[in-house]
Amino acid sequence: xxxxxxxxxxxxxxxxxxxxxxxxxxxxWTLLVVRDLMWHGKHTFQELQRSDEHVPSNILSxxxxxxxxxxxxxxxxxxxxxxxxxxxxxxxxxxxxxVLLQVMAWGHENLDGGLYDPETGxxxx
Amino acid sequence: xxxxxxxxxxxxxxxxxxxxxxxxxxxxWTLLVVRDLMWHGKHTFQELQRSDEHVPSNILSxxxxxxxxxxxxxxxxxxxxxxxxxxxxxxxxxxxxxVLLQVMAWGHENLDGGLYDPETGxxxx
Numbered sequence: 054x055x056x057x058x059x060x061x062x063x064x065x066x067x068x069x070x071x072x073x074x075x076x077x078x079x080x081x082w083t084l085l086v087v088r089d090l091m092w093h094g095k096h097t098f099q100e101l102q103r104s105d106e107h108v109p110s111n112i113l114s115x116x117x118x119x120x121x122x123x124x125x126x127x128x129x130x131x132x133x134x135x136x137x138x139x140x141x142x143x144x145x146x147x148x149x150x151x152v153l154l155q156v157m158a159w160g161h162e163n164l165d166g167g168l169y170d171p172e173t174g175x176x177x178x
Numbered sequence: 179x180x181x182x183x184x185x186x187x188x189x190x191x192x193x194x195x196x197x198x199x200x201x202x203x204x205x206x207w208t209l210l211v212v213r214d215l216m217w218h219g220k221h222t223f224q225e226l227q228r229s230d231e232h233v234p235s236n237i238l239s240x241x242x243x244x245x246x247x248x249x250x251x252x253x254x255x256x257x258x259x260x261x262x263x264x265x266x267x268x269x270x271x272x273x274x275x276x277v278l279l280q281v282m283a284w285g286h287e288n289l290d291g292g293l294y295d296p297e298t299g300x301x302x303x
Contacts, residue, residue: 069282
């Protein structure tokens with residue numbers, strides 16, 4: 054799976070929904086980008102790059118492109134010369150929230166990670 | 179992240195539960211192995227290798243090792259000469275079921291994948 058992964062021209066490995074979802078999100082970075090867009094008010098490339106996990110910029114570019122290709126993300130220019138974009142999840146992108154919540158709950162319970170409450174914006178460890 | 183990833187000696191990238199979970203499961207194969215162990219009655223290496231997604235055997239070996247290192251899987255020999263093992267999820271491994279269900283639901287809704295009901299064992303597309 055590379056940055057050229059696109060809806061429409063993509064052949065899935067199988068009909069399994071889990072397998073299909075992993076073809077989009079089965080890596081160590083994409084759901085972190087979704088997390089920052091969904092919950093942490095990060096919408097520019099620079100903001101998204103500044104996370105505790107230090108996503109490499111080439112990976113961030115690829116993942117933003119892939120999320121747009123699949124209709125999970127849209128972008129609008131907020132500056133000219135050089136043009137810069139603000140990224141926002143579409144409704145389809147926001148529908149990943151229950152997945153994020155379950156993944157977070159498992160990591161909290163089993164890997165001693167923190168817990169974020171999207172209702173209140175409060176994080177606890 | 180490689181096959182040498184082990185609990186205890188592992189330094190997580192950050193305190194985020196999502197990031198931590200992705201350090202174990204952020205690839206295209208591990209959750210498929212968990213799926214087959216959890217729902218499809220596959221418990222030997224040979225059975226696990228026979229899936230629609232054709233997991234390469236070196237990847238399957240690594241992932242089984244990693245799941246054991248993290249206490250999500252245990253194995254017991256069922257044959258000598260050559261020794262062969264049966265793999266079973268531990269309670270901690272089985273606690274991934276809500277994650278699988280959400281990932282499946284998203285893929286069904288958005289990527290036109292099938293739906294499996296673990297209560298009845300019935301799959302539908």
